[in-house]
Amino acid sequence: MPPSSQTAAADLVERLRSGDTRALARAISLVENDATGAVDVLSACFPHTGRALRIGITGSPGAGKSTLVDKLARAWRGASVSVGIIAVDPSSAFTGGAILGDRIRMQERIGDDGLYVRSMATRGALGGLAGATADVAQVIEASGKDIVLIETVGVGQDEIDIVKLADITVVVLVPGMGDDVQTIKAGVMEIADIFVINKADREGADRVEREIRAMQSLAGGHAARITPIVKTIATTGDGLDELLAAIEEMKHWLAQEGRLEARRTAYWRERIEQMVQRALLKEARSHGLSTEEIAGHAERVAAGDEDPYRLAPKLVDRIFNGSRS
Amino acid sequence: MPPSSQTAAADLVERLRSGDTRALARAISLVENDATGAVDVLSACFPHTGRALRIGITGSPGAGKSTLVDKLARAWRGASVSVGIIAVDPSSAFTGGAILGDRIRMQERIGDDGLYVRSMATRGALGGLAGATADVAQVIEASGKDIVLIETVGVGQDEIDIVKLADITVVVLVPGMGDDVQTIKAGVMEIADIFVINKADREGADRVEREIRAMQSLAGGHAARITPIVKTIATTGDGLDELLAAIEEMKHWLAQEGRLEARRTAYWRERIEQMVQRALLKEARSHGLSTEEIAGHAERVAAGDEDPYRLAPKLVDRIFNGSRS
Numbered sequence: 001m002p003p004s005s006q007t008a009a010a011d012l013v014e015r016l017r018s019g020d021t022r023a024l025a026r027a028i029s030l031v032e033n034d035a036t037g038a039v040d041v042l043s044a045c046f047p048h049t050g051r052a053l054r055i056g057i058t059g060s061p062g063a064g065k066s067t068l069v070d071k072l073a074r075a076w077r078g079a080s081v082s083v084g085i086i087a088v089d090p091s092s093a094f095t096g097g098a099i100l101g102d103r104i105r106m107q108e109r110i111g112d113d114g115l116y117v118r119s120m121a122t123r124g125a126l127g128g129l130a131g132a133t134a135d136v137a138q139v140i141e142a143s144g145k146d147i148v149l150i151e152t153v154g155v156g157q158d159e160i161d162i163v164k165l166a167d168i169t170v171v172v173l174v175p176g177m178g179d180d181v182q183t184i185k186a187g188v189m190e191i192a193d194i195f196v197i198n199k200a201d202r203e204g205a206d207r208v209e210r211e212i213r214a215m216q217s218l219a220g221g222h223a224a225r226i227t228p229i230v231k232t233i234a235t236t237g238d239g240l241d242e243l244l245a246a247i248e249e250m251k252h253w254l255a256q257e258g259r260l261e262a263r264r265t266a267y268w269r270e271r272i273e274q275m276v277q278r279a280l281l282k283e284a285r286s287h288g289l290s291t292e293e294i295a296g297h298a299e300r301v302a303a304g305d306e307d308p309y310r311l312a313p314k315l316v317d318r319i320f321n322g323s324r325s
Numbered sequence: 326m327p328p329s330s331q332t333a334a335a336d337l338v339e340r341l342r343s344g345d346t347r348a349l350a351r352a353i354s355l356v357e358n359d360a361t362g363a364v365d366v367l368s369a370c371f372p373h374t375g376r377a378l379r380i381g382i383t384g385s386p387g388a389g390k391s392t393l394v395d396k397l398a399r400a401w402r403g404a405s406v407s408v409g410i411i412a413v414d415p416s417s418a419f420t421g422g423a424i425l426g427d428r429i430r431m432q433e434r435i436g437d438d439g440l441y442v443r444s445m446a447t448r449g450a451l452g453g454l455a456g457a458t459a460d461v462a463q464v465i466e467a468s469g470k471d472i473v474l475i476e477t478v479g480v481g482q483d484e485i486d487i488v489k490l491a492d493i494t495v496v497v498l499v500p501g502m503g504d505d506v507q508t509i510k511a512g513v514m515e516i517a518d519i520f521v522i523n524k525a526d527r528e529g530a531d532r533v534e535r536e537i538r539a540m541q542s543l544a545g546g547h548a549a550r551i552t553p554i555v556k557t558i559a560t561t562g563d564g565l566d567e568l569l570a571a572i573e574e575m576k577h578w579l580a581q582e583g584r585l586e587a588r589r590t591a592y593w594r595e596r597i598e599q600m601v602q603r604a605l606l607k608e609a610r611s612h613g614l615s616t617e618e619i620a621g622h623a624e625r626v627a628a629g630d631e632d633p634y635r636l637a638p639k640l641v642d643r644i645f646n647g648s649r650s
Binding site: 039042043046047049050261264265266267268269271272273275276277278279280281282283284287289294295297298299301302303304307308309310311312313315316317319320 | 364367368371372374375586589590591592593594596597598600601602603604605606607608609612614619620622623624626627628629632633634635636637638640641642644645
């Protein structure tokens with residue numbers, strides 16, 4: 001970490017904090033790509049984070065999450081609350097970024113510097129999309145947004161990992177997509193602080209509600225609070241006030257008995273562990289565990305000539321103790 | 326690794342290789358739970374692996390994968406090919422394991438010791454479901470199965486990681502579920518060796534086929550072979566022969582020009598790296614990086630009192646160099 005990189009980072013963060021959107025975009029790209037200086041930018045952002053409310057929104061594709069997010073953002077902007085939105089779409093690298101296009105149009109239409117929208121696709125091997133999203137959220141938060149909204153497209157483990165960085169998680173379901181609730185993964189049901197049944201004018205909305213309650217009781221009932229279920233029609237704005245109220249109520253609930261701190265501590269525990277794992281592997285590389293060596297082992301394992309289960313401990317032993325076993 | 330554990334492992338593996346299903350189930354549970362002795366079991370299994378064909382089947386929930394897998398298994402058994410099936414269902418821990426129940430019934434109905442079926446739900450923090458599935462596949466393979474079929478329930482990053490251990494990946498789509506192809510994640514489209522459009526008598530099957538081809542050309546056309554698209558109706562068995570032929574053809578393609586070895590080497594490269602990462606963290610723990618210490622840091626980070634981005638390198642430096650910075 002040369003001081004020059006730290007100075008450059010401090011400079012960039014100062015600019016993005018003063019409202020320079022291009023500086024913000026540049027800082028985000030730096031951390032998203034895990035480029036040189038990314039750690040310095042994140043470190044310079046850190047003192048300016050922790051005050052925003054982070055809201056995660058997840059749910060089945062086609063559930064109307066984007067429309068809901070747009071409506072929420074408009075409502076908050078109407079109340080002079082500044083909003084950053086991260087739309088995480090692992091498929092957009094493939095589909096050509098349709099969602100990104102929509103969001104850019106939305107931002108232009110509103111023409112409002114209290115709103116910042118960013119789409120993200122993937123980050124490679126070592127980092128992982130969840131880590132990249134967390135880093136980007138830090139930068140957007142440092143730019144002074146009151147609310148950071150993280151929207152994910154699917155309902156898998158990757159989405160669960162992503163919304164873990166949220167203080168409040170909203171899970172959006174929709175009637176008439178067959179066995180929605182049944183196919184929603186365990187972890188998604190468990191992280192929900194608020195359920196939204198969108199397109200609630202469709203047949204089956206009440207059934208979805210009953211299914212949620214049934215699955216909750218099946219999962220065992222030691223819940224500290226009853227997860228509210230809000231019915232919305234995002235396109236018309238029906239139910240939006242109720243959703244805003246549910247978020248507000250959750251925020252107050254979190255503010256009591258150190259719940260927000262406990263939640264964030266639990267998040268950081270996992271995140272720090274990941275960061276240490278990454279740093280360990282980096283250090284192992286600098287201690288001579290080269291990509292080429294691993295490739296050589298992989299070839300021998302694939303040919304059946306080397307036992308992989310004895311290999312890892314041997315390699316690690318060598319890295320730590322310097323012996324060439 | 327005390328010799329007694331190695332002897333016990335060798336004994337267990339010998340028994341499962343002689344057709345003892347209870348020994349097989351016990352060995353699987355050991356590696357699935359990453360219990361003491363798991364490494365010894367895997368190590369004892371390793372010399373007996375590498376000969377089976379590993380087939381991964383993934384696709385949207387409700388696409389009819391289970392029915393397809395059942396039909397494939399019956400066809401192979403009819404030709405005296407032994408089959409192991411791993412049904413990976415991250416949601417079953419929550420839904421009470423409906424899929425597991427189905428499969429147990431299926432196995433009973435067939436009453437056939439050339440068929441072994443195992444359902445898996447989740448494995449905790451350090452290991453990950455993909456790693457656990459890979460380990461279980463090794464054990465089932467060591468029991469002498471000709472084909473190991475890995476079926477996953479969803480279409481997210483976790484499923485992609487799971488089917489990476491397959492030699493051949495089949496992606497199952499179905500018409501009339503809205504924007505299926507659009508919402509299938511990038512990585513899933515890219516790992517497909519064979520596409521199946523199941524429930525092909527439904528309206529829209531041709532549209533799904535066109536969409537697959539369109540997405541493939543969008544993704545850039547340096548494909549070494551054209552991915553076949555097979556239309557099936559799993560419930561009636563329509564198209565099953567075509568699917569079996571496509572798998573057979575893919576197997577022959579893999580046998581040429583060292584493609585299978587290259588694929589398996591690529592897989593092991595990633596897997597060895599994961600194993601090293603796990604072993605590194607374990608070693609770091611034995612060098613004094615305790616869960617309590619990380620929890621303490623997490624608390625300070627959540628309170629804004631400690632910069633997490635400077636923390637990880639500092640911790641790793643201490644672990645490697647013994648300094649108490």
